[in-house]
Amino acid sequence: MSFEFIPTRVFYEPGVLDYPLGKTLVERFRRMGVTVTPTASHNRITGIPGNTPAAAYREAKRTLVIGVRRSEMFQSCKPSAHYQLPLVTSCPGMCEYCYLATTLGKKPYVRVYVNLEEILGVASRLIQERLPEITQFEGAATSDPVPVERYTGALKQAIEFFGREPNGRFRFVTKYTDVDSLLDAQHEGHTRFRFSLNCEEIVDKFEHGTPSPEERIIASGKILEADYPLGFIIAPIFRFEGWQEAYRRLMERSAEELAKRAPSGWSSEQLTLEFISHRFTSKAKTNILGVFPNSSLPMEEEMRKFKYGQFGYGKYIYRPEEMKEMKEFFHAQAKCYFPLAHVEYFI
Ligand code: SF4
Incomplete structure (x- = not known):
């Protein structure tokens, strides 16, 4: 089965048109007949329909936002890597236990960035700062980056960037299988x-x-x-x-x-x-049942052990x-x- 992600609607920041990838994406989605609308900011998207949490979630998962990443810093990603590599946010999948449903809010729309050179430039600077140590970057801290790869080619570009970096390493995780475009990447x-x-x-x-x-x-x-x-x-x-x-x-x-x-x-x-x-937290359970009211996920607190987490909230394991x-x-x-x-x- 193919899992080709075709968004129902696309939003873009006007600034993306200054980048070749931004122009290509906007034109491509228009040609595909997808509704393409400018938006002031890739962080605040209005115009995703859905009156209930379940409907809002489903519509968000069909929404693609194209933006420019301006920040000169990356989030840390302890303990698995030193930094997150921000290429994509969210994914079109709808796993009931996805932790992003808690961290990305009620409308976890899919977001991609078009200024890849600038993003990789920040990575390069962060690698230099830690020399002679190796610096690890995680590409899936807030996303599954593979479903949008057919549009952006961002993973391939990042993989080849790290292939050229003796002191940089990259890792990511996916549930998706559309990997053919990555097979010939110079990953070293x-x-x-x-x-x-x-x-x-x-x-x-x-x-x-x-x-x-x-x-x-x-x-x-x-x-x-x-x-x-x-x-x-x-x-x-x-x-x-x-x-x-x-x-x-x-x-x-x-x-x-x-x-x-x-x-x-x-x-x-x-x-x-x-x-x-x-494992689950009380907050995650409430969110999951909002989005998937008929979920059969086993989340009976009395069947589990409660364990305090490091960020002050507890989880049921x-x-x-x-x-x-x-x-x-x-x-x-x-x-x-x-x-x-x-x-x-x-x-
Ligand atoms: S594939 Fe991964 S990122 Fe996407 S919904 Fe499932 S768990 Fe979340």
């Missing part, structure tokens, strides 16, 4: 391409508008064949009837595809694995004995299917 091993995976039972129920696990696994094989450093994030992990077998199958199928596609000399030593168990069982299970799966992989964490 400086970009780690991570795929977010889950078992079919979970993707079908909760990750609306995203490719199937099988499609993601096939895309990860292509990325490995193109010699990128690769990683899998299995998240969020749920306990349900048959969860062990479902996740075991996912790991087995991933290992089978990678074995087929791996370049000669590749070993699972070069693979990173991240495991994140499902699985109980300690359940966590222990899950952690042991995933470490054992990693050992079995990717014996040398680097398990970054299980949380």
Whole structure:
């Protein structure tokens, strides 16, 4: 199945017309028959319809905003990277547990920037400031950057920029599979391409508008064949009837595809694995139920352990004995299917 993102409406800051990419995008969407409207600021968009939280969310996910990023600074991105690389915000997917639904507000519209050279210029300065250390940038802190890549080419440009930077590294994560345009990028091993995976039972129920696990696994094989450093994030992990077998199958199928596609000399030593168990905050639960009133996400507080978070609000995680069982299970799966992989964490 193809997940071509075609926005219903596009807003643009007039300043984007000063950049070749901005001009091309505005003309392209007009030619496609999409409603294209100027807006004063890419931060305050009025004109996205929707009277209920659910309708506003859906309409926002079909809205693309094209802007110019003026700030000379990037947000920090501890502990996974030093900085966020701001290329895209949000994504057209509608995963019920997406944390961006909490952080991006009620209308998480998709936003892209057209001044890529300037953005990468800031990255270059930040790399210089930390020499001789290596500086890591995360490209998916507030987005899934792949669905809009067909329009902007921003990821490819960033990947090739980091390919030329001996002291810069790039990483991002995606659930999307439209990766062919990135296969010939000159990455020089400086970009780690991570795929977010889950078992079919979970993707079908909760990750609306995203490719199937099988499609993601096939895309990860292509990325490995193109010699990128690769990683899998299995998240969020749920306990349900048959969860062990479902996740075991996912790991087995991933290992089978990678074995087929791996370049000669590749070993699972070069693979990173991240495991994140499902957790929720009271605020996220309220938001999720506003947008997905019939959600079947397991969010019963009494079934979980309450844990205070570092930012003052607490979250509901699985109980300690359940966590222990899950952690042991995933470490054992990693050992079995990717014996040398680097398990970054299980949380
Ligand atoms: S694909 Fe990622 S960014 Fe997009 S809705 Fe799902 S979780 Fe959120």
